[in-house]
Amino acid sequence: MTTDAGPAVLRYTAFSREPEGGNPAGVVLDASVLDDPAMLAVAAELGYSETAFLTAPPADLGGVPGRAFTLRFFSPKAEVTFCGHATVAASVALAERIGPGELLFATPAGPVPVTVAEDGGVLRATLTSVAPHTEEISGPDLAEALDALRWPAADLDPALPARIAYAGARHLVIGAGSRERLAGLDYDFGRLEAVMRRLDLTTLQLVWRAGPELFHVRNPFPVGGVVEDAATGAAAAAFGAYARELGLVPEEAVLTLHQGQDMGRPGVLTVVLRAGDPRVRVAGTAVRIP
Template identity: 75%
Template sequence: MSSVRETPEVLRYTAFSDDPEGGNPAGIVLDATGLGDDEMLAIAAEVGYSESAFLTAPPAGVDPDGVSDTGRAYTIRFFSPKAEVPFCGHATVATAVALGERIGPGDLVFSTRAGTVPVTVTREGAALRATLTSVEPSVEEVTAEDLDEALAALDWPADDLDPVLPPRIAFAGARHLVLAAATRERLARLAYDFARLEALMHRLDLTTVQLVWRASADVFHVRDPFPVGGVVEDPATGAAAAAFGAYARELGLVPEATMLTLHQGEDMGRPGVLTVELRAGDRRIRVGGAGTRIPA
């Protein structure tokens, strides 16, 4: 007799906020064993969040990267409603918080398409907080032609860019085009050509466009258009935050060791806070934030 796999339970958590109405929501399947790519994509599309995460056992022989309990190591895959993405920071944080509620705070390690991502879950009062450590980051130039196309798609005049924060493509598990607004008002006005920006992002293999405004030496406000994922904007983007940390260090905008605070989602009515830690002698970026379950 053939058996039919039951529909897996899909949890809903938000990341980078301890308020279910804030941060960035993610779908989470803690046991995706036996699910095919089409099934995971269908679940992600039905959930409708910018990304959903799917956990299975780690590949045989994978080094848990310092996690002594191999039961705290997992393979994790991320799907937007339209496609699989190599890495998603907010779904990583949300999943780590969900696991922390079930198996307790401590170290986790996730095997992703982008590489191995360690995560530490800590308790702060009644809330749980997760901090991920990125894969090796990189930063590259963007061509004048591609920059012009991005600005045209966004309907941003070139004069609205901050000349102190030059455009770059940054990577810390996924690629993001970093564009800095000269004013908070420019950042607040987001109305772009969805299809045109999506086409450019596919051509450049970008996951989001990281739009930033510098409020002070270590505080930034950010927004992330995400047309390649099928949504207009991502409310809080951990992968882009990690890439931005690499960008800030590469350009010498911040000290070698520092903690940045990124505010995201305010213009969408889903405020969240992401911390970005840079450490001297370690190129990897640490991105942290709170998380909580979204009631059914």
């Protein structure tokens, strides 16, 4: 919907059933009148980690007519190649208007299908990532990132070796040796931003393993102008690929990620790994913020 003041900007929070939980995202269901500077201005004014902008799909995308879109993401500072929580928010916003079912988005990272299903009156969106991969990080680069975090190497979990993981955006995965270490997040914003820009990272995925398939995570996001992301679907997808590739979980598994507790915005992300399919599925709810 577009008004004389411009396209309507909806506010949703993803990976929570409560407006006070999860990660807020802006959603513009019709961004056809906005150019790139205007989209960036909307995202900056809103101040959420990302805002999703929907326009007509490219002719070659495919999908069901009326259920396929181009989807772009802007942080307050720049465009982001892929954002999971804003995808979930946009999918639930669409499903409230056109009904649950299959959606297909053309994103800067590639096509992303989403299934929205209703269960007991609650809409739940499941996105499927683009093909993921992981790569090594050099010792000096990791040391620089740890210095910016103010995390001593002795506080890390050697069973969760640091890697750069990708499932639409690049994230540096670092394993914390304790829940207390994960809770202690007080980093050098400018220094970490500089490291991340040099390595082309979107967030850091800081992880503490609470059980075989249960993890607590946090996501610094200085490159987006945000100290921390409250629930990060793109990083969850990247982490799922990381955990499977390193043999930390079975090839077919359902992982539960808790995020946002340390920010006072608790959320839950479900990561689904399927045997024979390298892609990662991330599922969660979303609710409109009044």
